[in-house]
Amino acid sequence: MPELTATPGQTIGPFFGYALPYPGDRELVPWGSAGSVRLHGYVHNGEGDGVADALLEVRQADASGAVPAVPGSLQRGGAPYTGWGRSSTDADGHYWFSTVEPGPTRPRSAPFFAVAVFARGLLNRLFTRIYLPAAPAVLDADPLLASLDAAERRAMVAVREADGSLRFDVHLQGPRETPFLSFPGHQR
Amino acid sequence: MNTPVLESGLVSQRVISEEIEKIQAGAAAGQAQPRLDFAPYRSAVLRHPARDLRPADPEGAELVAPVFGRSDVDPLESDLTIGGASEPIGSRIVVRGRVLDGDSRPVRGQLVEIWQANAAGRYVHQRDQHPAPLDPNFTGTGRCLTDDAGWYSFITIKPGPYPWHNHHNAWRPAHIHFSLFGTEFTQRMITQMYFPGDPLFALDPIYQSITDERARARLVAAYDHDSSQHDFLLGYRWDIVLTGRHATLMEDGDA
Numbered sequence: 001m002p003e004l005t006a007t008p009g010q011t012i013g014p015f016f017g018y019a020l021p022y023p024g025d026r027e028l029v030p031w032g033s034a035g036s037v038r039l040h041g042y043v044h045n046g047e048g049d050g051v052a053d054a055l056l057e058v059r060q061a062d063a064s065g066a067v068p069a070v071p072g073s074l075q076r077g078g079a080p081y082t083g084w085g086r087s088s089t090d091a092d093g094h095y096w097f098s099t100v101e102p103g104p105t106r107p108r109s110a111p112f113f114a115v116a117v118f119a120r121g122l123l124n125r126l127f128t129r130i131y132l133p134a135a136p137a138v139l140d141a142d143p144l145l146a147s148l149d150a151a152e153r154r155a156m157v158a159v160r161e162a163d164g165s166l167r168f169d170v171h172l173q174g175p176r177e178t179p180f181l182s183f184p185g186h187q188r
Numbered sequence: 189m190n191t192p193v194l195e196s197g198l199v200s201q202r203v204i205s206e207e208i209e210k211i212q213a214g215a216a217a218g219q220a221q222p223r224l225d226f227a228p229y230r231s232a233v234l235r236h237p238a239r240d241l242r243p244a245d246p247e248g249a250e251l252v253a254p255v256f257g258r259s260d261v262d263p264l265e266s267d268l269t270i271g272g273a274s275e276p277i278g279s280r281i282v283v284r285g286r287v288l289d290g291d292s293r294p295v296r297g298q299l300v301e302i303w304q305a306n307a308a309g310r311y312v313h314q315r316d317q318h319p320a321p322l323d324p325n326f327t328g329t330g331r332c333l334t335d336d337a338g339w340y341s342f343i344t345i346k347p348g349p350y351p352w353h354n355h356h357n358a359w360r361p362a363h364i365h366f367s368l369f370g371t372e373f374t375q376r377m378i379t380q381m382y383f384p385g386d387p388l389f390a391l392d393p394i395y396q397s398i399t400d401e402r403a404r405a406r407l408v409a410a411y412d413h414d415s416s417q418h419d420f421l422l423g424y425r426w427d428i429v430l431t432g433r434h435a436t437l438m439e440d441g442d443a
Contacts, residue, residue: 003290003291003432004288004290004291004292005220005290005403005406005429006221006377006429006430006432007377007379007406007407007428007429007430008220008221008222008379008398008403008404008406008407009221009222009377009378009379010222010365010378010380010395010397011229011231011378011380011394012365012378013365014313014316015303015305015311015315015316015365016303016365017313018303018311018312018313018327018329019301019302019303019328019329019365020301020303020367045235046233046238047234049234051235057376059249059252059254059373060249061248061249065248067249067251067252068255069252069253069255070255071255071256071258071259071260072257072259072260073254073255073260074256074259074260074261074299075259075260079259082255083249083254084254102248102249105247105249106247106248109247112248112249113249114248114249114250114373116376118378119235120235121229121231121232121233121234121235121236122224122232122235123222123223123224123226123229123232123236123394124221124222124224124377125376125377125378126237126241127250127376129244143245144242144244144245147242172235172236172237173234173235173236173237173238174238177237177238179239179242180237180241180242181241181242181243181244182241182242182243182244183244183245183246183250183374183431184243184245184246184434185290185431185434186221186241186431
């Protein structure tokens, strides 16, 4: 079949706030339910300021490593776990999700949340991964992490906080810039 | 009128247009996506990664898009003109087209979300302070699922252009925001659809951040008389192509 060129992306702009967020969007599982974890952090610009008009989406496996392909993400009440969620940032650039820690999707692979980042001022979406904190041997074996230097690698692994939450900050630019990903066939 | 900064504290359109021209003159042809570091769009200056994107082979959750179904989206959500007590003001239109992946395969049963300004160029958003009227019969948000051939369709009102503060006397061409999913999460994208012949195209740094003219044209809908309906509305056609799939490549033994 003929290969088509992808339609260009454009910025999400400043006015998505009444269109894309919806009740329960950031609750992949109910707050405080058994096995749930809070995944949260801040989105920063190149001067370290919080980005108040960003939107993050996560796509992830369940705790066993299976990636669900079931409907129901827009109607959270009573729906099964769908493995997808959406969080806009608040005035400080803070986002948060209630979710589960994904299991490895291949034997011994390093589990991660797949992430898409959108923001006013960001002309196309960015992809990254939030890896779960894990033993060095697990992270060392990951092909992407193995291709990064130590600082970049740290920037892709969530930090476990005292209350059990997972913390991951997104730096769109600057000395702590988050490594963002390009997949085969994606043209810049 | 060579003053680079006007009384408003904003630079002139001429300064922005010269910046656009200079960047585009130096850009390689055929770049299908916008430049993230496009400084004429001032908000991009501190919000683009300075380092190259890292090549990664998608795996796990990246290879599976979220799934949406009839439980998620009511068919009435695709008509943005029926939410109020009476008809919204403006030119009633239908916007329809197909969502395809890079291998020309239709993206079936997938979520499409849109949002837009009303006919006066005003969004129902508290941060939109443009002194144009809100329309009590129009919120400007819609959702639908594509059909088995990848078709989406929205009935709405033609949005108006609106001013913004990127520079002095800056106006966005009329557009509708589109949010799209493919069959893999790597195909996720958000973009804007424009209307044919808009005189603001050349002046708009967001549209012009796509430096290749043919690529820019992919964001412009076509007037489609076959979609227009007698005595009722005007039709626009806009097809969307997502990036290619990876899982299928592997199934085919290509990767």
